[in-house]
Amino acid sequence: MRIAHISDLHFGRHIPAVVAGLQEALVQMRPDLVALSGDLTQRAKPHELEAAAAFIASLPRPTLAVPGNHDLPGWEPLSRLTAPWRRWKAHLGLPLETAIRGPGYLAIGLKTARRWGLHLDWSRGRINATQLARAQRLASSASPGALRILVAHHPFMLGHAERHRGRVGHAGTALTAFADAGIDLLLGGHLHLGYAGIAGRIVVSQAGTATSSRYKGEPNTFNRIAASRTEIRVECMHWTGGRFAPKRVWGFRRGPLGWQMA
Ligand SMILES: [Fe+2]
Ligand SMILES: [Fe+2]
Numbered sequence: 001m002r003i004a005h006i007s008d009l010h011f012g013r014h015i016p017a018v019v020a021g022l023q024e025a026l027v028q029m030r031p032d033l034v035a036l037s038g039d040l041t042q043r044a045k046p047h048e049l050e051a052a053a054a055f056i057a058s059l060p061r062p063t064l065a066v067p068g069n070h071d072l073p074g075w076e077p078l079s080r081l082t083a084p085w086r087r088w089k090a091h092l093g094l095p096l097e098t099a100i101r102g103p104g105y106l107a108i109g110l111k112t113a114r115r116w117g118l119h120l121d122w123s124r125g126r127i128n129a130t131q132l133a134r135a136q137r138l139a140s141s142a143s144p145g146a147l148r149i150l151v152a153h154h155p156f157m158l159g160h161a162e163r164h165r166g167r168v169g170h171a172g173t174a175l176t177a178f179a180d181a182g183i184d185l186l187l188g189g190h191l192h193l194g195y196a197g198i199a200g201r202i203v204v205s206q207a208g209t210a211t212s213s214r215y216k217g218e219p220n221t222f223n224r225i226a227a228s229r230t231e232i233r234v235e236c237m238h239w240t241g242g243r244f245a246p247k248r249v250w251g252f253r254r255g256p257l258g259w260q261m262a
Contacts, residue, residue: 001105001147004031004060005205005223005234007189010070010212011051012042018211018220018239023058025237025244029224033100033107034059037189037207038068038153040092043075049091056092062100065092066109068153068190069123084115097131099138104228106142107149108135112168125154125190126169132177139181147229150178151187155206157199161217162191175200179258185227194221196234196250201258205234221247230254231262 004026009019026034036056041048049071056063067088073079079086085096100107112125139148154168156175168174168188178186179201186204193216194208208221220239224246225232231253238247251262 001032001102001227002029003149003187003225003227004029004034005037005187005207005225006034006210007037007207007222008039008068008192008209008212008214009036009052009055010039010042010209010214011055012045012048013212013214014051015211015213015220019055021239021243022210022222023055025222026059031060033102033105033149034061034063035107035149035151035187036063036065037151037187038066038113039070039189040065040068041071042212044071044073044087046087046091049087053092062102064098064100064107064109064151065094066111066151066153067096067113069113069125072113072115080115097134101142104145105147105149106138107151108138110135110150110152112152112154124166124169125152127152127174128170132174135183136177136181139178139183142182145229147185147227148181148183149185149187150183153188154190155188156186156202157197157204157206158191159193159195159197159206162193165191175202178202184229184259185225185232192216193218194223194236196223196236198252198259198261203232203234203252203259208236232259
């Protein structure tokens with residue numbers, strides 16, 4: 001199957017020419033699934049969420065989106081604490097966590113963004129026991145040959161350049177549980193850097209910022225993924241100024257002990 005993995009669109013800080021270029025690239029790609037791993041907006045303003053909704057409506061289907069920390073009302077403490085996801089639901093009209101069963105795959109959305117935390121940096125995310133149990137239950141109910149994909153905003157694996165950042169809270173526990181439940185592929189964002197690798201016997205695809213000007217050392221990117229239950233190929237597509245073009249490829253193979261770099 002072909003998956004278009006896009007992330008951190010940040011409508012409100014988006015670049016219209018890149019949005020149009022991404023729409024064109026996705027039409028050409030004809031993916032079986034478009035996964036959006038959070039930060040659809042810059043500040044969860046109604047007009048930003050509505051722009052994100054119009055963009056999602058323009059994409060090949062099915063699409064699966066999860067929220068990111070920027071999809072919470074950032075500078076409005078009352079809204080953030082009392083009704084954190086009201087705008088997401090009202091202006092985007094999407095559930096916070098959903099799952100799609102398609103031909104040969106199961107994709108599970110998981111909300112890692114939190115309205116607050118016991119630390120100064122509320123942009124961090126985490127996973128709780130209820131969410132773990134849901135993902136395990138869903139993954140265990142997939143047909144034996146189905147590729148099991150999990151989409152979450154915060155990263156389960158850090159590259160060398162971002163090793164000072166935190167992984168999603170409870171990443172270690174979650175990775176063990178996900179591997180035991182047969183999860184093959186984790187799709188994430190948040191760091192605005194595109195890369196792929198292995199974490200806890202599972203393939204990780206991290207997508208950069210697809211359409212925003214919030215650069216962290218690289219241009220706009222998204223990941224094109226070709227995947228089966230035995231082989232996965234992640235291709236990072238970079239914006240060249242006029243179109244998205246292939247930049248780097250990672251290959252993975254399932255071995256007796258789980259997924260490995262090919
Ligand atoms: Fe972001
Ligand atoms: Fe984020």
